[in-house]
Structure formats: structure tokens, C-alpha cells
Amino acid sequence: MTSLENKVLQCASGEKRLNPDELRQYFGTYAERVVLAVLLENAEKKTVIEHFPLILKELLAVYPNLSLKLSPNLSDQTQFTYIKDAQTLSISATIVDEAKAHSPYGIVVHSDKAENPDKVLFSELYPDILAPKQTEQTVEKKGFFAKLFGK
Template identity: 45%
Template sequence: MTDLQKTILQKSSGENRLDPDQQRLYMGTFRERMLLTLSFTEATSKDLQEHFPAICQYLKDKYPPLFLKISPNLSDSIQISLMKEAQAAGITTTIVDEKIANSPYALLFHTNHAVNLENISLDHTFPNLLKEAPTKNAEKKGFWQKLFGG
């Protein structure tokens, strides 16, 4: 088969990406380039909103060049807020809207070369960032506990 025929067959069969499933999962890039992934719960937490500029600066200093991909499934106000803060830190930011992409991540920080980090979760990279608020039942002590110090 000639190169022209091979090219025509590849183009007619659909996608011509290397590992398209992995690229769909990581919003168009590869796992080996990932620095930090954030779930939707993490991305919408108030702790993350407060510490987002510091996260951006830390990652930008440690892994240049830095890119941020934002899921279109986040609310518009959060998308715009995060995009403004990332761009203020000098990070190239994209809101990814692939029709067939079904990523479980809200935010992805990545670079343009392989770094092969073993653990790219927020809990591992910034372990003290998201603090669990104590439950109200744990905070409240009954009258007798207060009285006898129990």
C-alpha cells in the first residue's frame, strides 16, 4: 500500500490522535505531562479559591512553562474567576469544550513536556490546603462535659 492510500484510510477512519482515550480523559493532553488534577468538589471549595494564586505561582516557578485547562462543566463565574487569576500569574489558560470529552476533572495543570509525576492529586501535592471543617457535633460539648472537663 502506498503512503497516499494509507493516509487516506487513516483520515477516513476518524481520529488521528495518539492515545485518544487518554487525551479525552486529560482534556487533550497526556498523563505524563500532568502536574496537578482537581476534582469538581476541590475546584469549587472556598479553600481552593483562597489559595489558587499561591498554587499557580508555586507550579509556575517549579514547572515552566505551565498551562491550565478548565472544564466547561464548572459554573461560568468560577471559570472566569480562575481564568483571570491564572492569566494574572502568567499561565496560559484554556476552557476545553470537546464534544466527546468526558473528563472527571475540573482543572488540570500541565506542562508541554513529560514530567511523569507519580501522584498528581491535590491532596498529595498540597496536603494541608483543604482543611476539613470540624462537624458541629464534635465542637459542641454538653453541659456535663463542660462541667467535668470530659
Template identity: 30%
Template sequence: MTDVSKQILEKANGGLKLNPDEQRRFLGTFEERVLGYADLETANDDKFQKGYVSILESLKKETQPLFVKISPQVEFDKQVFYLKQSKDADYQATIVSEDHNSSPFGLVIHSDTPVQASEKDLRKVFSDLWQEKEMEKAPTSLWKKWFG
């Protein structure tokens, strides 16, 4: 017979968890479900914020449904932006609790089933967001046109 008080304590704490360290690292989900992640520096980057909608559209093609988890360590205005854009694209998005402060990630996009992704770092997958656009050719001045 099992100890009743032990069962009560386990149930009160949410039961037994599989891979609790992995879940803490990936903001409460398993690594096998993760489609992409962004570390804190990347999640706070303006270039990543500008390309966020295109990232969601690209990942939408791979699997459905998508879930977005946002770290509480991401800047507040960016948290709100990611939350709003995710909700507008019909994805479930949450800002996770302070329990996941040890996570190195600022943003995790995952599914509810295991997925195969060769590269999960969004900064590497969407590296074109960080490439500088070629400078447009500066217009020649009026003096150069006239005097060569």
C-alpha cells in the same frame, strides 16, 4: 500508493491522534504532561478557589511553562476566576470545548513536556486547604472575669 480521499479525510479531522481517550480524559493533553488535576467537585469548591493562587505559585517552582485547562462543566464564575488568575500569573489558560464533557476533571494544570509527579490530585497534594482552622479561643465574658 495511498488513497488520496483517505488522506484528505484524515487531514480534515486533524490527522491521527495518539491516545485519544487519554486526551479526552485530561482535557486535551497527555497524562505524562500533567502536574496536577482537580475533579469537578474540587474545582467548584470555594476552599480550592481561595488557595488557587498559592497552588499555581507552588507548581511554578517545578516546571515552566505551565498551561491551565478548565472544563466547561465548572461553574461559570469559577471558570472566569481561574482564567483570570492564571492569566495574571502569566500562564496560558483556556476553557476547553464541549468535546471534553466526558472528563471527570474540572481543572488540569500541565506542561508542554513530560514531567514526573508522584501525586497529581491537587486535593491530596494541597490537603491543608481543606483542613479546618483551629477555632480561636473565645474571649471570656466580663461576668466570668469578675465572678470566676
């Protein structure tokens, strides 16, 4: 009977986790361990998927013990691609589906200890990857009379 009473008391007092909202946001890890966080809409972009293996290699050189956590809201093909990239570098990859989690992130890369980097958002660390490439600048051609009269 005491185990039932203990269970009722635990449920009434709330969760036993420290910072449960932070844990939900970062797929079960603390913010100070996160070294890269990619927003859900950016994680589906082709340029991010193409550059991700190189980015993981760079992060692995700085932070030796990394883990990759993926949102269940990513498409199956995208999840498979990220998991395959992580496995080639011997990084553990997990799809985290917590019932009450409402994370804006599609990918969270974290270390096994507190790292506290200044910037963790993909859009801040790699803005050139997300920016559209400007290959041809549109040059307005001037006609004969515009050249003649300087307009």
C-alpha cells in the same frame, strides 16, 4: 476523487491521535505532562478558589512553562476567576470543550514537557485545604453527679 477516498479510509480506521482516551481525560494533554488535576466537585469549592493563586505560584516555581485547562462544566464565574488568576502569572488558560470528552476533572495544570510527578490529584497534594476546619471541639460537660460518681 482520491481525497474523498482518503477521507473515507481515515474515518473508517479511527483517530490518528496517540492515546485518544487519555487526551480526552486530561483536556488534550498527556498524563505525563500533568502536574495538578482538580476534580470537578473540588474545583467549585470556595477554599480551593481562594488558595489557587498561591498554588499556581508554587507550581510555576518548580515547572516554568505551565498551561491551565478548564472544564466547560465549571460555572462561568468560577472559570473567569481561574482564568484571571492564571493571567496574572502569565500562564495560558483555556476552556476545553471536546465533543466526546468525559473528564472527571475541572482543572488540569500541565507543563509543555513530560514531568511524571508521583501525585497530581489536588486532594492528595493539598488534603488540608479540602478538610473542614475544626475550630471548636465539642467538649461534653459533665454534671455534678457524673463528676461525683465518675461516670
